[in-house]
Structure formats: C-alpha cells, structure tokens
Amino acid sequence: MTHHQLTDEARPLLTPVRQLTLRFSGTRRGARLARRFAVQQFTEWTGLPYDSDAARAVALVTAELASNAVRHGSLPGRDFRLTLLLLPHCFRVEVTDTRPERLPPSVTAQPADETSGRGLLLVEAYADRWGSTVRDAYTKTVWAEARLRPTGS
Structure with missing residues (x-):
C-alpha cells in the first residue's frame, strides 16, 4: 500500500492485457455509474464474482x-x-479530471470529529499501490492498483 507521485519519466511501463476508457459526467450520478461499470468490467475480465474481496x-x-x-x-x-x-x-x-493543480493530499489520520477526508485512507487500505500523475496543464490522473491474487499465490 504505497502512494506514488509519478512523472512521465518515472511512470512504469504498463502492458495491459485489456484496457477500456470511458467518460462520465462530473456529477454524483456519473461517479456512481463509474463504480458500477468498473466492477462489471472487473468481474467480466477476471471471472471473479461480484462478492469477492477483490x-x-x-x-x-x-x-x-x-x-x-x-x-x-x-x-x-x-x-x-x-x-x-x-x-x-x-x-x-485510473480517474482523470480537469484540475491538475489539485493533487491528492498526503494520507493522514483524520480527527474523529471530522465529517470528511477519510476517503484516501480507504484507498490506501484497499489498494496495493496508488498515486497521481500530471501529464499536461489541463488534467491529472489519480490511479490505484489492486492485486488479482493474494500474495504468495
């Protein structure tokens, strides 16, 4: 569970077995549809069930x-x-938005009385690696990776 800030030079070579990109409206409904779509594609591509930990x-x-x-x-x-x-x-x-100047903050524990700000702690807990990349003056990409098989398999 590590967080990385990658430049284009440091970006690892990614050779996808499969890749798909879609645009969603910048609304709560768009975010909900993106989540549902990601899980659908994950289960289709991996054969793992919807209720799996992955x-x-x-x-x-x-x-x-x-x-x-x-x-x-x-x-x-x-x-x-x-x-x-x-x-x-x-x-x-990978989620790409239109505010490259707004990078994700460092993950720190939030005070118990805070009502927001814990989302990246969840990403840190559930992703094996995550980070952000700014490749141009108009967008930034925040990404997270989840292992397909448990360590040692």
Whole structure:
C-alpha cells in the first residue's frame, strides 16, 4: 500500500492485457455509474464474482476516486475519464479530471470529529499501490492498483 507521485519519466511501463476508457459526467450520478461499470468490467475480465474481496476493493477504490474527481477535480460542464486496465498481476483504475493543480493530499489520520477526508485512507487500505500523475496543464490522473491474487499465490 504505497502512494506514488509519478512523472512521465518515472511512470512504469504498463502492458495491459485489456484496457477500456470511458467518460462520465462530473456529477454524483456519473461517479456512481463509474463504480458500477468498473466492477462489471472487473468481474467480466477476471471471472471473479461480484462478492469477492477483490471486486469489493475495486468498487470502493473506484467510488472514492470518482467521487473525488467530481467533488474536488471538476470544472463546471467537464466530464471525468475512467480508464480500467487489466494488467498481468493487477487491476488498475485510473480517474482523470480537469484540475491538475489539485493533487491528492498526503494520507493522514483524520480527527474523529471530522465529517470528511477519510476517503484516501480507504484507498490506501484497499489498494496495493496508488498515486497521481500530471501529464499536461489541463488534467491529472489519480490511479490505484489492486492485486488479482493474494500474495504468495
């Protein structure tokens, strides 16, 4: 469970087995549809059931990244992009929004009386790796990877 800030030079080579990208409206409904779509594709591509731990992790991570894109990374009238990659050893979720200047904050424990700000703690807990990338002046991508098989398998 590590967080990485990657530049284009440091970005690992990703050779996806499968890849799919869709745009969703920058609304709560768009975030909800992105989560449902990600889980559907995950189960279709991997053959793992909807109620598997891995599918739940994909649902939670996608929901948080999409929700953050809508809440913190969207400009009026702009969509966000969801990219799903099935890699040889993991499933990668990428959410690209239109606010490159708003990078995800460092993950720290929130005071018990705070009503928000815990979402990235969940991403940290459920993703094996996650981070953000800014490749141009108009967008940023926040990504998370979930292992397909438990360690040691």
